[in-house]
Amino acid sequence: MNNKPLIEYINRYVNLTQNEINLLLENTTNRKYLKGQYIVQQGDICRFESFVIKGCLKTFYLDNEGQEHVVLFAIENWWTADFSSFLTQKPAEYNVQCIENSEVIQFSFEKMEMLYQKIPKLERFFRIIIQKAFVASEKRIVRNFSLSAKVRYLEFKSTYPQIEQRVPQYLIASYLGITREFLSKIRGQIIAEQ
Amino acid sequence: MNNKPLIEYINRYVNLTQNEINLLLENTTNRKYLKGQYIVQQGDICRFESFVIKGCLKTFYLDNEGQEHVVLFAIENWWTADFSSFLTQKPAEYNVQCIENSEVIQFSFEKMEMLYQKIPKLERFFRIIIQKAFVASEKRIVRNFSLSAKVRYLEFKSTYPQIEQRVPQYLIASYLGITREFLSKIRGQIIAEQ
Numbered sequence: 001m002n003n004k005p006l007i008e009y010i011n012r013y014v015n016l017t018q019n020e021i022n023l024l025l026e027n028t029t030n031r032k033y034l035k036g037q038y039i040v041q042q043g044d045i046c047r048f049e050s051f052v053i054k055g056c057l058k059t060f061y062l063d064n065e066g067q068e069h070v071v072l073f074a075i076e077n078w079w080t081a082d083f084s085s086f087l088t089q090k091p092a093e094y095n096v097q098c099i100e101n102s103e104v105i106q107f108s109f110e111k112m113e114m115l116y117q118k119i120p121k122l123e124r125f126f127r128i129i130i131q132k133a134f135v136a137s138e139k140r141i142v143r144n145f146s147l148s149a150k151v152r153y154l155e156f157k158s159t160y161p162q163i164e165q166r167v168p169q170y171l172i173a174s175y176l177g178i179t180r181e182f183l184s185k186i187r188g189q190i191i192a193e194q
Numbered sequence: 195m196n197n198k199p200l201i202e203y204i205n206r207y208v209n210l211t212q213n214e215i216n217l218l219l220e221n222t223t224n225r226k227y228l229k230g231q232y233i234v235q236q237g238d239i240c241r242f243e244s245f246v247i248k249g250c251l252k253t254f255y256l257d258n259e260g261q262e263h264v265v266l267f268a269i270e271n272w273w274t275a276d277f278s279s280f281l282t283q284k285p286a287e288y289n290v291q292c293i294e295n296s297e298v299i300q301f302s303f304e305k306m307e308m309l310y311q312k313i314p315k316l317e318r319f320f321r322i323i324i325q326k327a328f329v330a331s332e333k334r335i336v337r338n339f340s341l342s343a344k345v346r347y348l349e350f351k352s353t354y355p356q357i358e359q360r361v362p363q364y365l366i367a368s369y370l371g372i373t374r375e376f377l378s379k380i381r382g383q384i385i386a387e388q
Contacts, residue, residue, distance in 0.1 A: 061340060063340040063341075067340070069336055069340050071332055072332075083325065084333070087326075087329065093336075116318070120314055120317070120318075123314070123321050124310070124314075124317045126321050127317050127321035130324045130325050130328055131277065131281055131324050132281075133328050134277065134327050134331060135277050137328060137331040137332055137335065138265060138266075138277070138278075138331055139278070140335060141265065141331065141334055141335060142263055142265055142287075142288075144338060144371070146257040146263050177338070
């Protein structure tokens with residue numbers, strides 16, 4: 001399977017030597033999932049952080065009423081996991097499920113710690129990408145409070161055009177925290193304005 | 195000024211040598227702010243990441259209608275900044291203002307990079323604490339979608355009891371994304387139930 005995207009991605013931030021690349025690849029696992037399969041399920045412990053080589057996945061939370069709430073999407077060159085569960089090795093609150101057939105490279109919790117010790121550059125790499133994820137997450141909180149659903153939908157479309165095309169509308173509605181009927185109304189409005 | 199809380203906090207995650215501690219403290223700045231003063235204002239570049247030694251601060255966003263949206267609070271042993279602005283050195287979207295007279299230790303953008311180079315353990319330290327911040331932020335998004343304002347208020351009270359006692363109610367309402375009238379109603383309900 002193709003590991004190049006992962007190495008290229010890491011090398012945007014740090015420079016791995018060939019030995020470090022070999023060590024990394026020896027201690028990660030490539031894995032394929034079918035559409036519909038779960039990488040982690042609510043209540044289980046999330047054993048892996050997964051880098052997406054190919055495919056599309058959603059992280060979602062199922063509330064007490066059985067309602068699905070999409071937390072995140074992941075496509076090529078993104079990371080996915082229940083990060084809280086992975087970091088604490090306690091049961092997951094979220095589910096990560098494939099929306100398309102997907103290929104990922106997985107870092108297990110045990111190997112991850114060893115890799116940090118042997119390749120300290122990975123601390124820097126993950127520090128930087130998690131900072132970016134944190135900043136994006138903070139922005140989303142504020143946007144959810146301060147912007148209309150229509151503006152947030154337009155922002156989502158322009159920030160993640162690839163996801164918008166690959167994901168069913170009802171999941172986008174869930175990600176935006178609105179009903180599918182309301183999203184459908186917004187889309188109607190946008191088309192009428194064009 | 196007292197630097198001990200910062201060193202103790204960092205040493206919960208990594209072990210700094212005395213030389214590293216000295217280098218760190220030589221390259222950070224202790225600063226006091228009065229209640230009402232701003233550490234960063236929307237539109238300015240955020241030059242510092244600040245560790246709170248004493249006091250209470252809020253990070254907020256002012257929308258086009260002039261409405262204030264509280265993103266985060268910070269008290270003793272927390273970090274504050276417009277992290278997006280700090281990391282990119284582009285104009286801030288948020289304001290960080292002191293709710294009480296505050297004392298902080300500041301890391302400038304330039305010194306920060308040098309400190310990462312000279313004390314690689316700091317990569318690990320910040321990687322770990324930013325992971326925690328990211329996980330908390332993700333949870334907040336899902337809770338905002340899936341839990342009632344009352345449940346979120348009760349969670350806020352129990353998770354951050356210290357903040358609840360030090361911050362005016364209208365700021366807590368803003369943090370929860372509800373009006374102050376609605377928060378007041380919820381508090382009335384809770385008291386009636388006790």
